[in-house]
Amino acid sequence: MLPDPLAVALTETIDHPFAERFGETALLAQWQALRAKRFDIEIRRFLAAHPDGTVVALGEGLETQFWRVDNGRMRWLTVDVPETIELRDRLLGLADRQAAFAGSAFEAAWMDDVDPGNGVLVTAQGLFMYFDLTEVERLIAALRARFPGGWLLFDAVPKWQAARSRKPRSDGGYRPPPWLWGMDRHRRRALGAAKLRLPRGRGIFGVLPLSAVEILRVRL
Numbered sequence: 001m002l003p004d005p006l007a008v009a010l011t012e013t014i015d016h017p018f019a020e021r022f023g024e025t026a027l028l029a030q031w032q033a034l035r036a037k038r039f040d041i042e043i044r045r046f047l048a049a050h051p052d053g054t055v056v057a058l059g060e061g062l063e064t065q066f067w068r069v070d071n072g073r074m075r076w077l078t079v080d081v082p083e084t085i086e087l088r089d090r091l092l093g094l095a096d097r098q099a100a101f102a103g104s105a106f107e108a109a110w111m112d113d114v115d116p117g118n119g120v121l122v123t124a125q126g127l128f129m130y131f132d133l134t135e136v137e138r139l140i141a142a143l144r145a146r147f148p149g150g151w152l153l154f155d156a157v158p159k160w161q162a163a164r165s166r167k168p169r170s171d172g173g174y175r176p177p178p179w180l181w182g183m184d185r186h187r188r189r190a191l192g193a194a195k196l197r198l199p200r201g202r203g204i205f206g207v208l209p210l211s212a213v214e215i216l217r218v219r220l
Helices: 005-013 018-022 026-049 065-069 082-091 108-113 133-146 159-165 185-191
Strands: 054-058 075-080 098-102 120-124 151-156 193-196 214-219
Touching (some): 054 065, 075 082, 075 108, 082 098, 098 108, 185 193
Parallel strands (some): 054 075, 054 120, 120 151
Antiparallel strands (some): 151 214, 193 214
8 A cells, every 4th residue: 555665664674563562453454544645645646736836844753755755846844843853864864855853843943944935745644633723723824924825744544534633542542742723624625625526545445435534635
C-alpha cells in the first residue's frame, strides 16, 4: 500500500516494542498506510501545480513523507517541539531543501520561515484533534491571513469517535491521548473544507471507504 524503505529502516533502528505497545493487526496497518497515502496524493497534486512550492508539516514527528513525495524542487519545513526536532535530526537528518522549526505549531513564529511566493501547502497529520478547537480555529485564521490562496490538509475525527476516545478500554490495551473535539458537517461547511476519501486498498478497503478519521482539504 505504501512503499517506504526509509520508514522500515527507521523502525528497525529504534529499540522499541512497537507491536507489544500499540498492537499489530493487518486491518489497522492498512488503514494507516492508506491514510498516509491520501496525504501523499494531495501533496503530489499540489506540487504538480506548484513544483517550487513549500510544504509545511506541522507536528511531523518521525514521518518520512518528504522522501516519498520529493520532486527535486520543492521546499519542506518541519514544525515540531524541540525534543522531537532533536530526535528527528539525529535519526533522519535534513536533506537538501529541508528545514526545521523547533516550537509550537500554534505559534506564528514559524510562519516567518516560509516564503509564500511559489505556493504553500500546510499539513497536519494526527495533530489538531489533540488540541482545543479554539486553538485550531485561531491557527487556521492566522494561516488564511499569512498565506491567502494556499492550502491546508489535515485530519479530524467525527464527534462520536472523539467521545469514544475519552472512555477507558475494557481490554486494557493501548489508548492514545483523548481527542478533544470532533468534526461534523456544520464545522466542515464553516471551514469550507472538502472531505477526501481514502485511496482504494485491499480486501474490505477495496469495497468500502472505511475510516474513523476524516481527511480534509481547505483553501486558505
